Amino acid sequence: MPDKSPAAGKPIRTAITTEDGIDFAIIELFFFAYRDFTSDPDQILADYGFGRAHHRVLHFVNRRPGLTVAELLDVLKITKQSLARVLKQLIDTDHVVQLQGPRDRRQRELYPTAKGRALALALARPQSRRIHAALKDSGATERTLVERFLEAMVNPELRAQIDVGSAKLSGKSHGEQ
């Protein structure tokens, strides 16, 4: 039954436009860009029987070694039940280890192993290559602009999470957390 059912609305044959000031160009570009951005690591992960969730955990454990389970949940914005399976697999395959928190022994500090560090780098490499290629004709100014745009796209309340990462990235110490 290819045609409309009795009470169905009439088809609109004109494409949606920038009416109402909707920025469809960037909305769509963002979708395509992110889809392809994640497709590179996805292929590598498949060889390990891992998925995107493993990648995210591995990434943040490498970026902030020693973060606790609660901190990781807060960064990923998922529930502990969602994290459980993924984290267990990463621990069982010796990509991540847990150490008892020194100050609070209830806490589990998460660290990458050499194996986990290597995999994180292998996953990041094609993504970094893609970014590098996208900015190849750009200078520092353009790069900063893209960074500023992406940061401005993040919910203001959550920008602190990123700043921590950036601080670590640029080699600053950060007291305690």
Add this chain to the structure above:
Amino acid sequence: MPDKSPAAGKPIRTAITTEDGIDFAIIELFFFAYRDFTSDPDQILADYGFGRAHHRVLHFVNRRPGLTVAELLDVLKITKQSLARVLKQLIDTDHVVQLQGPRDRRQRELYPTAKGRALALALARPQSRRIHAALKDSGATERTLVERFLEAMVNPELRAQIDVGSAKLSGKSHGEQ
């Protein structure tokens, strides 16, 4: 058992750095930005019992009214089985209608209804607001730069898909498709 199992690797306590020229700053920003970018429509979709997949279908049906099922599958890069449930729900709820293809009667041309157009706009509005806010202090130059960056992040083979959309967006006609 918080401590390591017998054969587990040693924990690496140093954060991963920009060694090997890996661009962790933008990798991370992209993750956070996309997460929050999709969270706005997700909340609206929940009221309809829809998910992100419904949003994507609705978006492209509104952007390219009359596209066929095969074209939609190609844009979304999913299988027809994945599309089936989502598309059926959108049709059953009168957001999308199917018309028999005029040239080839095997094809199903997909069109939004008034209801589907309205929902697509409602979903796009907060995303567009976010983009607008992120670019608020920027001029046309910066905007173009961000667009160019995002486009360059897409696989070259797939950029054609986007160009069609951009052409329509800027009001150009496009012959047939």
Add this chain to the structure above:
DNA sequence: AGATTATGTCAGTACTATTGACGTAATTTC
């Protein structure tokens, strides 16, 4: 001592995606 916190785990469910197989109608090819 009792409350709270950090973590782990069990059970059930939902959404999105996959592969593989099969069916039907329409078009193309020989």
Add this chain to the structure above:
DNA sequence: GAAATTACGTCAATAGTACTGACATAATCT
């Protein structure tokens, strides 16, 4: 015109990621 191909739909089974709710344990705080 018969056969092959194409466009689409559908059934079945599976996987990955997420959710809510409930309960358990150990450690810390009040």
